Amino acid sequence: MTPAKTWRLWLVGLILGLWGLQVLWLIWYFGPEARDLARRAARGNVGAAIRQAEPLYRWATALQAVIPEHATYVFLDDYAAGKEIEVRYYLAPRRHILLSPEIPASFLFYALHQEHAAFLLIREAQKPPGPGVQAAMHSPAFHRVNLPGPGLIFRVDADLLRWGFYD
Amino acid sequence: MIEAGITLLRLLLGLGALFFLGYAWLTLLIPRPRDFSGLERAAFSFGAGVLVLTLWMLALTLGGVPFGLEWILGPPLALAAALLLAPRGRRAVREDWRACQVRPRIAFNGWDWLFLGLLGIVFLYALPRAALYPIWAWDAVATWGCKARIFYASRGLDLTCIDAHNYYPNLIPLLLSYLYFALGQVNDSLAKVIFPLWGALLLGLLYSLAARLGLSRRSALGLTAFLALNGAVFIVHLYIAYADLPLAFFTLGGAGLIYLWLAGAAPRGSLTLSACCLAGMAWCKYEGPPLAATLILAAALTLAWLRPARWVRRLGQLSVPLAGLVAGYLPWRLFAMQQKIEIGADHIQGFYPHQMVQAIYYLLAGLAEPYYFGFLWPALALALILAGNRLWRSPRLFLALFVGGNLLAIILAYAVAPTGAAEFPAYVRATLDRLLLHLTPVAALLLALGLKDVDSALANRNLPGNHPLPVSKAEP
Numbered sequence: 001m002t003p004a005k006t007w008r009l010w011l012v013g014l015i016l017g018l019w020g021l022q023v024l025w026l027i028w029y030f031g032p033e034a035r036d037l038a039r040r041a042a043r044g045n046v047g048a049a050i051r052q053a054e055p056l057y058r059w060a061t062a063l064q065a066v067i068p069e070h071a072t073y074v075f076l077d078d079y080a081a082g083k084e085i086e087v088r089y090y091l092a093p094r095r096h097i098l099l100s101p102e103i104p105a106s107f108l109f110y111a112l113h114q115e116h117a118a119f120l121l122i123r124e125a126q127k128p129p130g131p132g133v134q135a136a137m138h139s140p141a142f143h144r145v146n147l148p149g150p151g152l153i154f155r156v157d158a159d160l161l162r163w164g165f166y167d
Numbered sequence: 168m169i170e171a172g173i174t175l176l177r178l179l180l181g182l183g184a185l186f187f188l189g190y191a192w193l194t195l196l197i198p199r200p201r202d203f204s205g206l207e208r209a210a211f212s213f214g215a216g217v218l219v220l221t222l223w224m225l226a227l228t229l230g231g232v233p234f235g236l237e238w239i240l241g242p243p244l245a246l247a248a249a250l251l252l253a254p255r256g257r258r259a260v261r262e263d264w265r266a267c268q269v270r271p272r273i274a275f276n277g278w279d280w281l282f283l284g285l286l287g288i289v290f291l292y293a294l295p296r297a298a299l300y301p302i303w304a305w306d307a308v309a310t311w312g313c314k315a316r317i318f319y320a321s322r323g324l325d326l327t328c329i330d331a332h333n334y335y336p337n338l339i340p341l342l343l344s345y346l347y348f349a350l351g352q353v354n355d356s357l358a359k360v361i362f363p364l365w366g367a368l369l370l371g372l373l374y375s376l377a378a379r380l381g382l383s384r385r386s387a388l389g390l391t392a393f394l395a396l397n398g399a400v401f402i403v404h405l406y407i408a409y410a411d412l413p414l415a416f417f418t419l420g421g422a423g424l425i426y427l428w429l430a431g432a433a434p435r436g437s438l439t440l441s442a443c444c445l446a447g448m449a450w451c452k453y454e455g456p457p458l459a460a461t462l463i464l465a466a467a468l469t470l471a472w473l474r475p476a477r478w479v480r481r482l483g484q485l486s487v488p489l490a491g492l493v494a495g496y497l498p499w500r501l502f503a504m505q506q507k508i509e510i511g512a513d514h515i516q517g518f519y520p521h522q523m524v525q526a527i528y529y530l531l532a533g534l535a536e537p538y539y540f541g542f543l544w545p546a547l548a549l550a551l552i553l554a555g556n557r558l559w560r561s562p563r564l565f566l567a568l569f570v571g572g573n574l575l576a577i578i579l580a581y582a583v584a585p586t587g588a589a590e591f592p593a594y595v596r597a598t599l600d601r602l603l604l605h606l607t608p609v610a611a612l613l614l615a616l617g618l619k620d621v622d623s624a625l626a627n628r629n630l631p632g633n634h635p636l637p638v639s640k641a642e643p
Contacts, residue, residue, distance in 0.1 A: 008553060012621050015546045022541040023285065023396050030402065034292055037299065046299035047356045069320065072328075085309035088329065089302075092313055093320040095328040 056083060056123075059149030060090035063121070066145060066153065067094050073119035074112055074156075076101045076133065083123055101127065105135035113161040119145075122152040174350060178357055181349025182364070184240055189216025191247030194256040196443060197436025201262045204378070206371035208263075211440055213368055214420060217413075218447045218495070219243060221341040225498055228324040229505075235322065236348045282388035286370065289395050289402060290363060297359040297406035307408035310335065315343030316353055326508065334510040336499050338451045339410045359408050366405040369416040370395055373608055376423040377615040379432060386622050387615070394611040397541030400600045401607070410452045411601045417447035418458060419608035422569060425466050425488065426612070429562035431475075438484060442491025449495030458573065458605060459492045465568040472564060518583055522591055526581035529595045530574060539600050540607050547610050550617025566613040570606055577602050 040046050051057040067073055072095035077084040079098060088096040097115055099108065101122065109132075112120065120142065122133055129137065133152075136142045141160035145153040189212035193200045196215070200208055223243050224234065232238050250256045275283065302312040310331045318324055318340055326333045346358040370391050377387040395401055404412040421444035427433035428441070445462065448455035463485055470478045470485075503510055534544040551558060551567065558567055577599070586594045 008621060011549060011553075015542055015549070018542050019393060019397065022398070022537060025537070026396055026399065026402070029399055030292060033296070037292070037296055041295060041299060047301065047354070051301050082305060085305065085313070088331075089308045089313045089316065092316040093325070093328050 055150050056086060057090060059147070059151060060087050062147050062149060063087075063091060063153065066147065067091065067119050069094060071095070071118040072097065072115055073121055074099055074108070074115070074117045075121045075123070076103065076108075076130075077123040081123075087121070087123070099132075100130075101133065102130040103132040105132045108132035108136065109139075109141075109161045112156055113158050116158055117156055118158070120154040120156050123150065125150060125152045174354070174357065177350050178346070178360065181346050182361070184244065184349075185216035185220060186212050187216070188219055188243055188247045189213055191250040191256060192216070192219055192443075193440075194253075194259040195250050196439045197434070198255075199262075199435060200259045201266065202434035202436070204375045206368075206375040210368040210372040210375075210416075211420065211443070213364070214417060214447055215443050217338065217342055218443060218450065220345060221338045222450065222498060224341045224345065225324060225337070225502060229502060233322040234318065234344070234348065239345055239348060276385070278385045279388055282385075282392040285392045285396055286388075289405070290367060293363045293366065293402060293405035294360065297363050297408075298357055300356055300359075300406070302355040302359065302408050304407035304409065306410075311339045311408060311410060312343065312355055314340035315347065315358075316355075318344035319347040319353055324502070326506070332453070333508050334503055335453050336450050336455065338447070339408075339413060343408075355408075359406060362408055362412055363405045365412055365416055366395075366401070369412070369419060369608060372416070372419055372423065373611055376419075376427075376612055377618075379427060380612075380615050381619050381622070382615055383622055386618050390611060390615050390618060393546075393614075394543060394608060397543045398537060398539045400539050400604055404601075404604060409601065411604050414448060414452045414455055414458070415605050415608050417444045417451060417455070418462075418605055419612065420444035421448060421459065421462050421488065422566060422609045423612055425462060426562060426565055429466060429469055429565050438487045442488045442494070445488045445491040446495030449492050450499060454602070454605065456492065456496050457576070459488075459495075461572050461576065462569055463489055463492070465565050465572060468568055469562060469565040473560070473562065517585070520582070521588075522584065522586075523578060523582035525591060526578045526595065529581075529592075529599060530578055533599045533603060534574075539603060543607060543611060543614070544603075547614045547617070550614050553620070554617060563613065563616045566609060566616070570610050570613060573606050 040050070073091070074097045075084055075087060076099055077087075078101065084098050088098075095115075097111065097117065099111060101124070103111075108120075111117070120136060122129070136154060139161075141157045142154040143157070145155055147153055186209070190200075190208070192215045193208065193212055197203070203211065220239070220243055224239060227234065227238055251260055302308055313329060313331055314326070314337065317326070317328060318337075321328075324337060324341070342361065343355075343358050346361065347353050350357060373394060374387050374391040377390050378384070382390065404415075421441050424433060424437040424441035424444065428437050445459040448459040466485055466488075467482055470482050475481070500510075502508075533539055547570075554563070558564060580602075581591075581595060584591070584594060
C-alpha cells in the first residue's frame with residue numbers, strides 16, 4: 001500500500017474514532033428522554049394522558065364546550081411565550097385572533113367588533129390586567145364565564161361595542 | 168384493548184393504502200420497477216403515494232367536495248387498481264411476487280450487525296417517542312399539526328380561521344389529516360409514526376443509492392448509520408412532526424436519481440421518478456421549489472462543464488424533472504391565487520451586509536457543530552479535498568454544486584432576512600439546523616463517493632466482508 005493510501009486510511013480511522021465518541025454522546029444526550037419514555041410507557045401514561053397533566057390543556061378542553069366551532073375569539077397573550085399556539089391548536093377550527101395583553105381599550109374593542117369575536121380569552125389571570133382588559137371588565141358588552149383554569153374568559157356581545165370614544 | 172387494536176389496524180391500513188397507491192404509480196412512471204432495489208421501490212412508492220394522495224385532496228377542495236375517506240381514497244385506489252391490472256402493472260406485480268418467493272440469503276458480518284444494531288437503537292427510541300407523545304414542537308403545533316386538525320374538522324383545505332403562514336404548501340397537513348380520517352379521530356401522537364417511517368425510508372434510500380455508487384454493503388451500512396447517528400438533529404426530526412425530514416427525503420431522492428442519470432448508471436425511468444421527487448419537494452415546504460430548481464441548475468451546469476456525449480440533448484431532457492417541479496408547485500400556487508392567499512409577504516425586504524457576515528460565521532460554526540450533524544460535514548470537507556481533480560472531472564460535480572450552491576443560498580437568505588440585530592442570532596439558531604437537514608442526506612451521498620475511494624483502497628488489502636453489492640454500478 002502506498003503512503004498516500006495509508007494516510008487516507010488513518011484519516012478514516014480518525015473520523016470513525018470521533019464518530020464513536022459522538023455515538024456515546026448521543027446515548028448520554030437522549031438518555032433522560034429515553035428513561036422518561038420508558039417510565040411513561042410502563043405506566044401507560046402516554047398519548048393524550050400526557051397533555052392531561054397540563055392546566056392549559058384542561059382549560060382549553062373545557063373551552064371547547066363553551067366556544068362554538070364556528071365562533072371567533074380574541075386571545076390576549078405574548079406570542080413568544082409559545083402558549084398561544086397551543087391554545088389555537090386545541091381550539092381549532094375556531095377562528096383565532098392574537099392580540100397583546102397590553103393592548104389599549106380602543107384597539108381591543110375595535111378588533112372585537114370588526115372581527116365579530118364572540119369571546120375574549122386572557123391566558124394569565126394572575127397578571128395585572130392591561131388597559132384593554134381593565135376597560136373590558138367594566139363594560140356591559142363583556143360577561144365573565146366562570147371556568148376553572150389559568151385564564152380569564154369573557155363572552156362578548158360585539159353589537160354593544162362602539163368605538164371612537166374610548167381613548 | 169380491542170379498540171387500541173382496531174386503531175392500530177386502521178393506521179396500518181391507511182399507511183398501506185399510501186404504499187399501494189404509490190406502487191401503482193411507479194408502474195406507470197417507470198418501465199420496469201424491478202430495476203430499482205426493494206428499498207428504493209418502498210421509498211419511492213411511499214413518496215409517490217403521499218404526493219398523489221395529497222394533490223388529490225387539494226383537487227377535491229378545488230372541486231368543492233368535502234373530505235371523507237370514501238372520496239379521499241376511493242377514486243385514487245380505483246385508479247391504482249386499474250394501473251396494476253394494466254399489462255405493465257401486471258408484469259411488475261408478477262415479477263415482484265416471483266422475487267418474494269426466491270429470496271437470497273444475506274450473510275451479514277460483524278460490522279454489518281454493528282451498524283444495523285445502531286440503526287435499530289435509533290428507531291427503537293424514535294418510533295415510540297413519536298407514537299406515544301402528542302405533538303408539542305413549535306412548528307408542529309403552530310403550523311403543520313394545527314392545519315391538519317382544521318382540515319379534518321372543516322373537511323377541506325380551509326384556512327379562513329387561522330393565520331399561520333397560510334401560503335406554505337400543504338403536503339404534511341393534508342397527509343396528517345388523511346391519517347386522522349383513516350383513524351376516524353384526531354390522534355396526533357399515532358399519526359406521527361409517519362415521521363420515523365419517513366426517516367427509515369430516507370435511510371433505506373441512502374443505503375441503496377450508496378450501494379449503486381459501488382460501495383460495499385459494510386460501507387453503505389456504515390454511511391447510513393453515520394448519517395443517522397451523527398448529531399441530534401436527524402434523530403429529533405424523526406419524531407417532532409416537522410416538514411423538514413420529508414423535504415430531505417424528496418431532495419435525496421431527486422438528487423440521487425439525477426446523479427445516477429448524469430453518471431450513466433440510472434435505471435430506466437429514473438428521470439421521471441426524479442420529477443416525482445421534485446414535485447414532492449415543491450409541495451412539501453416553502454423552501455422546496457428553490458431547492459428543486461437548484462437541483463436542475465446544478466445538473467445543467469454539470470452537463471455544460473463536463474460536456475459528455477449528446478450533452479445538448481441531455482440538457483433538454485432536464486425538462487422532465489422541471490415538469491415535476493412545475494407539477495408540484497403550480498396546483499398550490501393556483502389554489503392560493505384563487506383563494507387570495509397572500510404569498511410569502513414576510514420575506515425579503517432588503518439586503519443587510521452585516522447579517523451576511525454573521526451568517527457566514529454561523530453557517531461554518533453550524534457545519535462543524537457536533538450537536539447538529541456531528542462529524543458528517545467535516546468528513547465531507549475532507550472527502551472533497553481528497554477527491555482532488557476527480558471532483559471537476561466527474562458527475563460528482565453535480566452533487567458538490569448542489570450542496571455548495573445551497574450553502575451559499577443559506578447565507579444569502581440570512582442576509583435578506585427581516586430580523587432585528589438582537590433577534591438575528593436566535594433566528595439563525597431556530598432555522599439553521601433545519602436548512603442543513605434538507606442538504607445533509609445529499610452531503611452523505613457525496614461522502615459516499617469519497618468512501619468509494621477508501622473502499623477501493625481496502626479492497627486492495629483484500630479485507631474480508633468488503634465485497635461490492637450486486638446492485639452496484641461503477642461511476643463512469
